[in-house]
Amino acid sequence: MKYRQLTKEQFESLHVEFAHFLASQSIDVNEWDQIKKEKPHVAEEEMNVFSDVVWDDVLTRIEYLEHFSANIINLFKCHKETLHRIVVKVTVSTINLMEKEGYEWLLKNPSHEQVEILEGTKEYQQERNTELFDLIEKGSSISKGELYEYFNRLITKS
Structure with missing residues (x-):
């Protein structure tokens, strides 16, 4: 992980973007729930990747x-x-x-x-x-x- 994982509050405020991120990887809500339950390490990794994408976007725009x-x-x-x-x-x-x-x-x-x-x-x-x-x-x-x-x-x- 390049930065740090977003906080729970940050994930909640970006839930639509996170859903799009998962959809871009062909993961729907049912599959996401299954991943969280059966493969928490994979869910954690997806959250880390999304966090890095968000941080990179925010940091790139900082003036x-x-x-x-x-x-x-x-x-x-x-x-x-x-x-x-x-x-x-x-x-x-x-x-x-x-x-x-x-x-x-x-x-x-x-x-x-x-x-x-x-x-x-x-x-x-x-x-x-x-x-x-x-x-x-x-x-x-x-x-x-x-x-x-x-x-x-x-x-x-x-």
Whole structure:
């Protein structure tokens, strides 16, 4: 397995797609029920293959990721060959970027002396999707990139 199996909730939300996936292998609902009962290892393998297909599709489409902690935000723009990262660090001890007030403070005060903004670009060390999956497993979330683009504009003006 390349990634990890989808959760029960993810499978439930993708039940129509999973049914199509099974149908593409000429497995109908009755046969699927029989496989689950008589050959659970085969059922598990089908679920793993489907999970990898879904993850690959999702990961291939990702353009932006972001990861928040109390005083640091990591913003990623996921290009085909490279990953551009903007790190926003707040050294004001009373500011928690994971809380609404802290986040709003940062947006109003991005040039504050206790806000550090760093950036860098790196080539992927592994396959792109594998690296993005690893970032997600470590707590990053897929985003539309608004925050990345906001800070990228600030950096570009400097």
